[in-house]
Every structure is written in structure tokens, then in C-alpha cells.
Amino acid sequence: MTVQLRLNEVETHIGQYHIIQGVSFEVRKGEVTVLLGRNGAGKTTTLRTIMGLNPASSGTIHYKGEDISRLPTFTVAQKGIGYVPEDQGIFSGLTVEENMKVAMKNDNDSTKERLELILVLFPDLKKFWKKPGGLLSGGQKQMLSIARAYINDNDLLLIDEPSKGLAPIVVEKVMETIMEMKEKTTIVLVEQNFMMASTVGDRFYIIDDGRTVSNGPMKLLKEDEEMRRKYLGIA
Amino acid sequence: MEVLINLTLNGLATGMLIFLLAAGLTLIFGLMDVLNFAHGGLFAWGAYSGTWIYTSTGSFFAGIAGAILTGLILGLATEKWIIKPVYGNHIQQILITLGLMLVLSEMLKVVWGPNQISASPPSYLAGSWELGNIIIIKYRVFIIAVGLMVFALVQYVLKSTKIGLVVRAGVMDKEMVQSLGINIQKIFMMVFMVGAAMAALGGVLLAPYSGVIYAEMGLEFAILAFIVVVIGGMGSFPGSILAAVLVGLSGSFMAYYVPSLSLAVNMLLMSAVLIFRPQGLFGLKG
Numbered sequence: 001m002t003v004q005l006r007l008n009e010v011e012t013h014i015g016q017y018h019i020i021q022g023v024s025f026e027v028r029k030g031e032v033t034v035l036l037g038r039n040g041a042g043k044t045t046t047l048r049t050i051m052g053l054n055p056a057s058s059g060t061i062h063y064k065g066e067d068i069s070r071l072p073t074f075t076v077a078q079k080g081i082g083y084v085p086e087d088q089g090i091f092s093g094l095t096v097e098e099n100m101k102v103a104m105k106n107d108n109d110s111t112k113e114r115l116e117l118i119l120v121l122f123p124d125l126k127k128f129w130k131k132p133g134g135l136l137s138g139g140q141k142q143m144l145s146i147a148r149a150y151i152n153d154n155d156l157l158l159i160d161e162p163s164k165g166l167a168p169i170v171v172e173k174v175m176e177t178i179m180e181m182k183e184k185t186t187i188v189l190v191e192q193n194f195m196m197a198s199t200v201g202d203r204f205y206i207i208d209d210g211r212t213v214s215n216g217p218m219k220l221l222k223e224d225e226e227m228r229r230k231y232l233g234i235a
Numbered sequence: 236m237e238v239l240i241n242l243t244l245n246g247l248a249t250g251m252l253i254f255l256l257a258a259g260l261t262l263i264f265g266l267m268d269v270l271n272f273a274h275g276g277l278f279a280w281g282a283y284s285g286t287w288i289y290t291s292t293g294s295f296f297a298g299i300a301g302a303i304l305t306g307l308i309l310g311l312a313t314e315k316w317i318i319k320p321v322y323g324n325h326i327q328q329i330l331i332t333l334g335l336m337l338v339l340s341e342m343l344k345v346v347w348g349p350n351q352i353s354a355s356p357p358s359y360l361a362g363s364w365e366l367g368n369i370i371i372i373k374y375r376v377f378i379i380a381v382g383l384m385v386f387a388l389v390q391y392v393l394k395s396t397k398i399g400l401v402v403r404a405g406v407m408d409k410e411m412v413q414s415l416g417i418n419i420q421k422i423f424m425m426v427f428m429v430g431a432a433m434a435a436l437g438g439v440l441l442a443p444y445s446g447v448i449y450a451e452m453g454l455e456f457a458i459l460a461f462i463v464v465v466i467g468g469m470g471s472f473p474g475s476i477l478a479a480v481l482v483g484l485s486g487s488f489m490a491y492y493v494p495s496l497s498l499a500v501n502m503l504l505m506s507a508v509l510i511f512r513p514q515g516l517f518g519l520k521g
Contacts, residue, residue, distance in 0.1 A: 073414055077414055077415060077416035078416040085410075085414070089408055091404045091407045091408060091411070093403065094404060094407070098404075101400055102415060
């Protein structure tokens with residue numbers, strides 16, 4: 001299976017702090033790769049490093065064979081990588097429609113088709129189309145954030161903790177959406193909710209203290225209680 | 236009655252000039268998080284270059300075009316070589332832009348000499364209209380009209396175009412805009428250039444209004460512009476026009492009715508806003 005994204009011994013410093021100390025993983029086309037680990041392990045910084053928001057201080061990041069580790073954020077995004085940040089990154093003073101328009105790279109038929117699909121997946125966005133993003137609920141903001149990353153023909157989506165702070169029923173909806181998107185797009189998912197991660201994920205990587213310490217098919221982690229207890233603190 | 240109308244027109248005209256200076260300042264702060272203390276220098280350079288072209292060619296509109304061009308060029312150079320290296324560091328921004336302000340003021344003296352330069356409105360904008368007992372000075376109406384047109388144009392661009400949408404989004408979350416594949420640096424440069432051009436336009440319009448221009452005028456008006464930005468709310472474009480009109484009108488009325496308080500009125504206004512609404516009237520940031 002084609003490898004879409006490959007990180008090799010990536011290290012990242014934020015100010016004086018050495019957050020990522022050697023993260024390596026690969027993401028295969030068409031799969032959902034889940035990054036797991038305790039709070040503060042470096043999962044979010046790993047996604048931000050891929051996007052160039054916290055540039056790597058060493059190591060390499062290859063996307064479709066091209067080294068993107070030194071590229072500015074907007075160029076990384078233009079390569080076809082969509083990003084859903086942990087805080088959702090909604091432009092609170094812009095309407096839902098305007099949030100979508102900022103994200104749209106073009107106005108062609110493919111984008112229109114995707115928009116129609118998005119509005120079917122997230123009917124709430126249609127309902128609040130002319131309302132400011134800041135007035136949406138947490139779940140609706142999460143849906144808008146995912147929709148914004150999905151509206152363009154991105155080949156890879158980086159999604160950071162989509163279930164965080166959401167009610168179980170909304171988490172289920174987000175999970176269904178990720179399953180739907182998986183048909184068309186490769187996904188890297190950072191997730192603390194193991195139930196969600198194990199349902200949608202194909203492969204896992206565990207990050208601990210800024211390093212990748214374990215990986216394999218998700219099935220393996222589901223069966224390995226000892227590993228879950230050791231690195232994730234769950235039985 | 237005629238006194239009231241004249242004070243109002245005078246206040247509105249002054250307000251529009253301050254607005255042209257403050258609007259760029261507030262957009263630059265809102266989008267780029269840059270405190271540009273050299274903005275007044277761009278205003279003064281607009282006044283000098285525009286007046287020089289106006290008096291050399293005899294065409295006031297050539298002067299206006301020249302001032303705008305000067306603003307665009309100086310804005311480009313300032314953003315590229317002065318501001319860019321100090322993004323994210325407010326202390327360095329203050330120091331370097333204050334230094335640039337002094338350099339720009341002194342350079343005016345080098346190029347055009349240390350003396351004040353006189354300017355008067357072109358013949359078609361000179362004089363006044365008389366409506367009964369009320370005398371309306373044409374040039375003041377012209378300044379108000381230009382100010383309103385610039386406000387409407389920028390407001391249209393901000394509200395109704397993709398580039399305006401991106402600027403507004405950038406004011407709210409720069410990182411997210413970049414993550415959506417938009418080169419925010421280009422947007423920064425464009426906003427800086429437009430802000431500088433608006434300041435330069437304000438400068439060239441001021442020259443025939445006040446009758447004289449001098450190298451230190453940039454600093455004097457920059458202080459008023461900063462007051463306007465604080466009152467209107469840092470980063471708020473509509474806030475800047477409302478606050479500028481407020482400052483212009485209060486200055487005009489106080490100078491007539493309570494001259495001893497005319498200098499203090501702006502400070503009092505700003506203090507009141509900072510006490511009761513620290514983020515400003517339309518502020519996005521506290």
C-alpha cells in the first residue's frame with residue numbers, strides 16, 4: 001500500500017522546550033492512522049509540526065515522496081493537507097458560510113459537490129449558514145472545522161482530538177463522519193477517546209514523552225491490555 | 236445655528252483626516268499585531284510628496300495620486316525591511332518604528348528643507364457656499380466626502396470580497412488562515428501598503444486644510460490616531476471611523492466653547508473608554 005506521509009526521527013523545540021524528541025511513523029493511503037498517548041506526550045505538537053506551525057528542528061517529513069519539513073504552513077496546506085486543530089480554529093466573527101468560503105480554494109464543480117455532501121453530513125451547518133461561527137455549540141464548531149478541512153480536494157486530513165469536550169451523542173456523529181470521509185481521504189487522527197480511536201482507526205502509533213514507542217494494526221492494541229495500561233493508562 | 240454647523244463640519248473634516256491615519260493603524264495592529272509608531276511619518280511623507288507634486292504640476296489630483304503612490308512604496312519598503320524582522324516582538328517593534336518615525340521626519344527636512352511649506356486648496360475647492368447665514372467651506376466638505384468614500388470602499392472590500400474575508404479571518408486567527416493554504420505574509424504586506432497609502436492620502440488632504448505642513452506633523456497626528464485606535468478598539472475598522480469623528484467633533488466644539496479643555500478632551504475620552512470598556516467601542520481584543 002502507498003505510503004502517503006512519512007516522519008523520520010522528527011524533533012521539535014518550542015522556545016527552550018524539547019517537545020518532540022524523535023517521532024517516526026508512516027501513514028498509508030486510504031487508512032486512518034491514530035496517534036495515541038497521554039496528555040502532554042506530544043501528539044498535538046506532532047500534527048502542528050507536520051503543518052509547519054511548529055517547524056521541525058531536525059528529522060524529515062515526506063508527503064507523497066516530497067520533503068515538506070521546511071515548508072511554510074500555507075505551502076504545506078496547498079499540497080493537499082487539511083488540518084482540524086484541537087481548538088477547532090473557527091473564525092468566531094464570521095458566519096458559517098464565510099468560514100467555508102475562506103477555506104474554499106476554488107469554486108469549481110468538485111467543490112460544489114463536496115459542499116453538498118458536507119451539508120448532508122452536517123445538516124446543522126445548513127441551518128446556521130448565516131449565523132456567526134462563535135454562536136455555534138461545541139459539536140457544531142467541530143463539524144464546521146472538519147467541513148472546512150474537507151471542502152477542498154485534500155488527500156490527507158490531520159484531525160486533532162475531535163471528540164474533546166463533546167457529548168457522547170455528538171462524538172458518535174463525528175465518528176460516523178470520519179468513517180464516511182475515510183472512503184475518500186487518508187486521515188491522521190489524534191484521539192484520547194480509545195473507543196472512538198479503536199473504532200475508526202486502522203493503525204496506531206503511541207507517542208510517549210515525545211517519542212513513538214509502539215505501533216501496529218489497531219486490532220493488536222485492542223487485544224493488548226498491558227500495552228494500553230502502560231502507555232494510555234486504560235485497561 | 237451657523238456656528239454649530241461650522242463646528243460640526245470642522246470636526247467631521249478633522250475626524251476624517253484622523254480616520255485616514257487611524258484606519259491603517261488599526262488594521263495593521265489587528266491583522267499583524269504590529270504597533271507601528273512610524274505611521275505618522277508615512278502621513279507626513281504623503282503630505283510633503285503630494286503637496287510638492289501638486290505645486291509643481293498645478294494638479295491637485297496628481298498630488299493626491301503621488302501621495303498615495305508614495306504611501307504604497309514606503310509601506311512596501313517599511314513592511315519588507317523594517318517590520319518583517321521584528322514580527323512577534325512588541326518591544327523591538329516600538330523601538331524600531333519610533334526610530335523610523337524620527338528618520339522619516341528628518342528625511343523630510345533633508346529633501347524639502349527645514350521650513351514649513353504652505354499649501355492652499357485648488358481654485359475649484361477654495362471658497363465657500365453660502366446658505367442664508369450659514370457659510371459652508373467647500374474644502375471641508377471635500378475632505379468629509381473623500382473620508383466617507385474611502386471608508387465605504389474599504390468596508391466593501393472587507394465585507395464583500397474574498398480578500399476582505401481573508402483579512403477579517405486573519406485578524407481573528409492568523410494560524411488557521413495559513414493552515415487553510417493562504418499566504419498570510421502576502422496579505423500582511425498588502426494591508427500594510429493600503430494602510431500606508433491611506434495615511435499618505437490623509438497627509439496630502441491635510442495640507443490645504445491646515446494651510447501649512449511641517450516635518451513634525453506626523454508625530455502630532457500619530458498621537459491622535461493612537462487615541463482613536465484605543466477608543467474605537469484595536470483592530471476594528473468601523474470603530475476607527477466612529478472614534479475619529481468623536482475625537483474630531485469633541486476637539487472642534489471644545490476649542491470653541493471651553494478652549495482651556497480642548498487639549499485634554501481627547502485624553503479624557505480615552506481614559507473614560509479605558510475605564511468602562513477597555514477593549515474599545517468595537518474592540519476585538521481586550
